Amino acid sequence: MSFEEAIARLEAIVQQLESGGGELDASLKLFEEGMQLARKCEEILGQAEGRIEELLGDAQGAPPADLSEGSGS
Numbered sequence: 001m002s003f004e005e006a007i008a009r010l011e012a013i014v015q016q017l018e019s020g021g022g023e024l025d026a027s028l029k030l031f032e033e034g035m036q037l038a039r040k041c042e043e044i045l046g047q048a049e050g051r052i053e054e055l056l057g058d059a060q061g062a063p064p065a066d067l068s069e070g071s072g073s
Contacts, residue, residue, distance in 0.1 A: 001040065003041060003044045003045070006037045006040050006041050006044070007041060009033075009037055010034055010037045010038060010041070013030050013031075013033060013034040013037070014034065016030055017030055017031065017034075
């Protein structure tokens with residue numbers, strides 16, 4: 001499943017859950033599916049971030065700095 005497909009399904013699940021009216025068991029199954037999709041999206045984004053950092057390091061001729069350091073937070 002692509003990132004875009006996972007996000008689209010996740011949005012559909014959120015709409016279903018927000019509309020209410022469903023049975024508790026069905027809502028819990030939707031919530032579980034949504035959590036799995038959210039984890040999958042995080043994994044895909046993490047891989048993309050790693051690839052971007054790798055490319056930035058290659059472009060500059062040196063490994064990239066940790067982007068989370070020095071953010072001032």
